[in-house]
Amino acid sequence: MSEYKLHCFAQSGNAYKAALMLELNGADWEPQFVDFFKGETRQPDYLKTNEMAEVPTLEHNGTSLTQSGVILDYLSAQFTAYGPRNAVEKREILRWTLWDNHKLTANIATGRFMMLFLPEDKRNPDVIGFLIGRAKAALTVLDRRLGANEWVVGDQMTTADLSCVGYMYYLDEIEIDAAKDYPNVARWIDAIQNLPGWKHPYDLMPGHPLAGA
Amino acid sequence: MSEYKLHCFAQSGNAYKAALMLELNGADWEPQFVDFFKGETRQPDYLKTNEMAEVPTLEHNGTSLTQSGVILDYLSAQFTAYGPRNAVEKREILRWTLWDNHKLTANIATGRFMMLFLPEDKRNPDVIGFLIGRAKAALTVLDRRLGANEWVVGDQMTTADLSCVGYMYYLDEIEIDAAKDYPNVARWIDAIQNLPGWKHPYDLMPGHPLAGA
Numbered sequence: 001m002s003e004y005k006l007h008c009f010a011q012s013g014n015a016y017k018a019a020l021m022l023e024l025n026g027a028d029w030e031p032q033f034v035d036f037f038k039g040e041t042r043q044p045d046y047l048k049t050n051e052m053a054e055v056p057t058l059e060h061n062g063t064s065l066t067q068s069g070v071i072l073d074y075l076s077a078q079f080t081a082y083g084p085r086n087a088v089e090k091r092e093i094l095r096w097t098l099w100d101n102h103k104l105t106a107n108i109a110t111g112r113f114m115m116l117f118l119p120e121d122k123r124n125p126d127v128i129g130f131l132i133g134r135a136k137a138a139l140t141v142l143d144r145r146l147g148a149n150e151w152v153v154g155d156q157m158t159t160a161d162l163s164c165v166g167y168m169y170y171l172d173e174i175e176i177d178a179a180k181d182y183p184n185v186a187r188w189i190d191a192i193q194n195l196p197g198w199k200h201p202y203d204l205m206p207g208h209p210l211a212g213a
Numbered sequence: 214m215s216e217y218k219l220h221c222f223a224q225s226g227n228a229y230k231a232a233l234m235l236e237l238n239g240a241d242w243e244p245q246f247v248d249f250f251k252g253e254t255r256q257p258d259y260l261k262t263n264e265m266a267e268v269p270t271l272e273h274n275g276t277s278l279t280q281s282g283v284i285l286d287y288l289s290a291q292f293t294a295y296g297p298r299n300a301v302e303k304r305e306i307l308r309w310t311l312w313d314n315h316k317l318t319a320n321i322a323t324g325r326f327m328m329l330f331l332p333e334d335k336r337n338p339d340v341i342g343f344l345i346g347r348a349k350a351a352l353t354v355l356d357r358r359l360g361a362n363e364w365v366v367g368d369q370m371t372t373a374d375l376s377c378v379g380y381m382y383y384l385d386e387i388e389i390d391a392a393k394d395y396p397n398v399a400r401w402i403d404a405i406q407n408l409p410g411w412k413h414p415y416d417l418m419p420g421h422p423l424a425g426a
Binding site for chain 2: 051052053065066067068069070073074091094095097098099101102103105106110124126127130134141144145
């Protein structure tokens with residue numbers, strides 16, 4: 001049995017945040033497929049380990065952790081990697097992780113879900129337009145940030161980058177071209193992609209691309 | 214000059230999270246009105262202190278902090294109040310604060326904004342229905358949690374409660390009746406309301422109720 005078990009599926013950028021953290025740090029980990037598109041996260045057994053009905057859930061040493069931001073913080077202590085060097089950086093990591101959850105990931109993930117994974121007759125163009133519009137506003141904030149800083153929090157990569165990058169390798173699926181519209185974001189996406197050990201979400205977690213479509 | 218200055222306005226539940234934390238702890242603080250409805254948060258001067266174009270921003274001892282979750286964490290250390298007693302509680306507080314930002318506050322705040330503050334001809338019923346539906350799903354998760362625990366994290370009140378309660382005193386404005394549909398949430402809303410020093414957001418922060426309508 002591996003040291004870490006991550007409940008995840010290929011289409012979840014939230015799970016990818018944790019999976020990429022494990023992979024970049026060379027952890028002994030294995031994915032446990034969650035059949036989200038068949039409603040597994042809403043079943044009583046799954047709710048016992050994650051009452052928020054979400055992925056990811058991480059199991060380690062008898063402890064079960066949920067929320068990607070909690071998992072990233074926990075793993076940064078386990079690996080002494082991508083964590084803060086001082087109190088100011090700690091607040092900055094938390095600040096951008098919260099913002100990512102609230103403004104960046106929330107809108108991209110939900111907009112993408114509605115564009116790609118709902119049955120066609122349930123895809124509401126007004127709702128999709130609203131969510132993608134909000135996602136683009138968040139990308140504009142991130143692009144401004146990454147125009148002034150190499151990494152989200154400053155001069156070194158942290159878990160805030162791993163949080164914000166969660167959905168970035170799916171952007172083409174929702175017809176967002178970072179290279180064209182968010183050049184600083186595109187530069188940063190490439191920098192993470194070039195790290196030793198980087199893998200695309202579809203190569204890191206089980207479940208076929210667009211399996212729910 | 215007061216020790217703490219909070220950039221806020223009455224209709225912001227995110228600002229209320231910080232304002233209520235200051236008030237319950239008897240802090241020497243003053244509100245600084247942000248004219249959100251006239252676009253102040255998107256002006257260059259405001260973006261210099263909060264590039265996320267949001268309220269609240271807290272000023273204290275020459276430091277400027279943004280994101281309600283960061284401010285709550287900072288203030289819990291300042292006042293030694295509503296913080297974690299151990300590492301497990303610390304993770305639980307972070308977990309529910311992230312969830313609040315992502316699922317509870319994000320949908321209630323945005324749904325309410327679209328229902329009340331947009332010009333009538335821009336209020337899209339499909340988008341409003343989508344957001345309020347997501348808000349109700351989050352309230353169901355919270356209600357289940359508060360059916361099993363007195364407070365969000367367990368047996369004592371923490372900043373996770375102050376985060377989750379941010380928009381609860383506005384629920385009537387969006388026609389959600391917690392007493393009827395989320396009885397555990399209603400019990401918990403009342404418990405916070407009964408704390409010494411509690412004030413309604415409209416009594417704690419400047420700006421007339423529904424001023425943007």
